[in-house]
Structure formats: structure tokens, C-alpha cells
Amino acid sequence: MIDETVRRIEELRTQSASLVAVDAAEALRELLDREFRSVEEFERSLERNSRTLRQANRSHAPLYTTQRRLVDAVADADADDVEEAKAALATAIAGVVDRIETSKAAAGEQAAALIDDGDVILTHENSSTVMAALERALADGKSVELYVTESRPRFLGRRTARQLAGNDRVDVTLIVDSAAGHVLPECDRVLVGMNCLIDDAVYNRIGTYGIATAAADRDVPFTVVGASAKFVGDAGFTFENSRRPPSEVLREPADGFDAANPGYDATPLRLVDAVVTEDDVLRF
Incomplete structure (x- = not known):
């Protein structure tokens, strides 16, 4: 086991x-x-x-x-x-x-309170805490439109789309990661999870930083949802970005070039509207 x-x-x-x-x-x-x-x-x-x-x-x-x-x-x-x-x-x-x-x-319940009926939301990958927020909002009778990035290279966003596809209160659209900036003008909020929060940065699945930057340019609130256990103040923990196999990016061997495949990126808190935990909504 x-x-x-x-x-x-x-x-x-x-x-x-x-x-x-x-x-x-x-x-x-x-x-x-x-x-x-x-x-x-x-x-x-x-x-x-x-x-x-x-x-x-x-x-x-x-x-x-x-x-x-x-x-x-x-x-x-x-x-x-x-x-x-x-x-x-x-x-x-x-x-x-x-x-x-x-x-x-x-934390999902706290985040659900920030979602209004009829909101258009963009989310990235497959955060279980974001799912808890969306499911709570839907259970409360709210209806939302949801854009979900594919979240390459492992296409984790497809899981989110499939998990919510059968609910009549949510209209789900799957998009490629690079289309996030294109749909942001339609969105009322970006809702993402987090791997951890260290000092003044949120670490989350690769692609989060780019979406946060585009959201700031479009004045769309960028909200992070996660349990307070993900706030790291323990000197014994040092974040080490995972380097995933190039085979997740390319089916064929890289010939004469490298294929980088980092697992996470860091989003500075200056790009974040709020961090939602089980205890509070922290505004930035």
C-alpha cells in the first residue's frame, strides 16, 4: 500500500x-x-x-x-x-x-459566498477545493458559466469539465490554456486552487501565473482557494518544483532540442484579489 x-x-x-x-x-x-x-x-x-x-x-x-x-x-x-x-x-x-x-x-463554502448567480468563472486544472466551492454554489441554487482550461500537459482540467458536465446549473466550456486571455473579458472571476503559499507567492499548477497576469490586465478578480494548512511557515519545508518527463509534452522523441515540463509556477500576491481559507477571506 x-x-x-x-x-x-x-x-x-x-x-x-x-x-x-x-x-x-x-x-x-x-x-x-x-x-x-x-x-x-x-x-x-x-x-x-x-x-x-x-x-x-x-x-x-x-x-x-x-x-x-x-x-x-x-x-x-x-x-x-x-x-x-x-x-x-x-x-x-x-x-x-x-x-x-x-x-x-x-474553504469551499467561504469561496461559494463570493460567487453570484449568473457569474462567468474561469478555472484552471482540477482543484478539489475549487470543486467544493462550485458544488456548494450550485447546491445553493446559483447558476454559473464556467470556462475550464485543459491544463496541459496532463489535461487535468478535463476532469473538472467532466465532473460538472451533468449539472443543469452550470454551462461548462473547455478551452486550451492559451485561450484564457481571450475569454477573460467575459469573466466575472478567476477561481483557482493552490499547492501552497510561501511568503508572498502562491504556488500552483503551471499556467496559473500567466492567467493571473492576464486577469490583472483585464481587471478580473483572481481568487485563490485552499486550506490554511497550505500556508507554509515551517523552516523544514523547502518548495522544490517538480520536473515532469518530456514525454508528457511530446509523444515523439525531442530531436536536437529540449522539452521543459515544470509542474508548478509562482504567482505573486500582488496579482491576487483574495485568498480564501476555511477561516477567512484574505484580501490583497
């Missing part, structure tokens, strides 16, 4: 930072079924496997913070035996998963 989860994270089969954190936390349940001779052996195994999960994607802040929380919870329990240590891990996993899901839903 742990090895398979590492492969999913490395291959971006689970793309949302929140879902990655949940997936990785649940993977550690595998340790609850293993035999250990001592608490120390259990804690060493937990630290080793948690580190492997963290290193599967060094750009995901929630993956780092939640895994550290799990390891620290077991250490802080100061268990007298292995079963007590396992119980501490099980409790910590449940708490982490619940906190992520609750925060995502609450």
Missing part, C-alpha cells in the same frame, strides 16, 4: 495536494498490520516510510506538514508498548484526514 501510494504520487495520478495528503496518511495504516518487536522499531519504520512518502513529491506542502504531524503524534504519545503506539498512529491518521476534509469543505 505504501509503495503503491508513492508511485501514484510520483506519477501525479493523484494531483490535488489535499488528496495526496489524505492518500499518504491512509497509506501508513499498512504499518498497523505489521509486527514490531518494540516501540522504537515501530517508530523507526514510521519515520522511514513517512520520509519516503514525503520525498515522493517535494512540492506538496500539505504532504509534508501532515506526515510530520503523524510522526510527531506517535512520538508525543510516548507509548509503553507497540499496540499503544499503533493506536496513537491510528488516531492521528483519522484526525489528519478529518481535518483535511473539513477544511476543504469549509
Whole structure:
């Protein structure tokens, strides 16, 4: 389970930072079924496997913070035996998963309040928190028009389009990434998720910065939605942009040239209208 989860994270089969954190936390349940001779052996195994999960994607802040929380919870329990240590891990996993899901839903609810009936919205890729906001707005009886970028090279935006296509209250149009600036004059708001917020920049799927720049030029509010766990103040975390395989960009081999495929870009907060979390709407 742990090895398979590492492969999913490395291959971006689970793309949302929140879902990655949940997936990785649940993977550690595998340790609850293993035999250990001592608490120390259990804690060493937990630290080793948690580190492997963290290193599967060094750009995901929630993956780092939640895994550290799990390891620290077991250490802080100061268990007298292995079963007590396992119980501490099980409790910590449940708490982490619940906190992520609750925060995502609450952030989505806060963002849904910014969406007016009849709004035209542009979104990029497949943020689970943005999906929570849109689904809440639709459940509240609002109708929206939605432009969704394909989000190359892995076409994550197509998932968003397919997930919302059957709802009568939303009119979904899929566009190529380079068409974002073309449709922005029609839009009332851009709504995107985030991988993490560090200092004065939001890190999110590649292409976000270009959309934010175009939105600022068109005076379209650019709103970021994400759980407060994505705010990074931990000196132990250093964002490392993932370099995806060139094969995701080109089907044929690059002959005489390179194919760059970065996973994320940084959007300065000066281009952001608001960052919405489960706790607040932060205006900039």
C-alpha cells in the first residue's frame, strides 16, 4: 500500500495536494498490520516510510506538514508498548484526514459566498477545493458559466469539465490554456486552487501565473482557494518544483532540442484579489 501510494504520487495520478495528503496518511495504516518487536522499531519504520512518502513529491506542502504531524503524534504519545503506539498512529491518521476534509469543505463554502448567480468563472486544472466551492454554489441554487482550461500537459482540467458536465446549473466550456486571455473579458472571476503559499507567492499548477497576469490586465478578480494548512511557515519545508518527463509534452522523441515540463509556477500576491481559507477571506 505504501509503495503503491508513492508511485501514484510520483506519477501525479493523484494531483490535488489535499488528496495526496489524505492518500499518504491512509497509506501508513499498512504499518498497523505489521509486527514490531518494540516501540522504537515501530517508530523507526514510521519515520522511514513517512520520509519516503514525503520525498515522493517535494512540492506538496500539505504532504509534508501532515506526515510530520503523524510522526510527531506517535512520538508525543510516548507509548509503553507497540499496540499503544499503533493506536496513537491510528488516531492521528483519522484526525489528519478529518481535518483535511473539513477544511476543504469549509474553504469551499467561504469561496461559494463570493460567487453570484449568473457569474462567468474561469478555472484552471482540477482543484478539489475549487470543486467544493462550485458544488456548494450550485447546491445553493446559483447558476454559473464556467470556462475550464485543459491544463496541459496532463489535461487535468478535463476532469473538472467532466465532473460538472451533468449539472443543469452550470454551462461548462473547455478551452486550451492559451485561450484564457481571450475569454477573460467575459469573466466575472478567476477561481483557482493552490499547492501552497510561501511568503508572498502562491504556488500552483503551471499556467496559473500567466492567467493571473492576464486577469490583472483585464481587471478580473483572481481568487485563490485552499486550506490554511497550505500556508507554509515551517523552516523544514523547502518548495522544490517538480520536473515532469518530456514525454508528457511530446509523444515523439525531442530531436536536437529540449522539452521543459515544470509542474508548478509562482504567482505573486500582488496579482491576487483574495485568498480564501476555511477561516477567512484574505484580501490583497
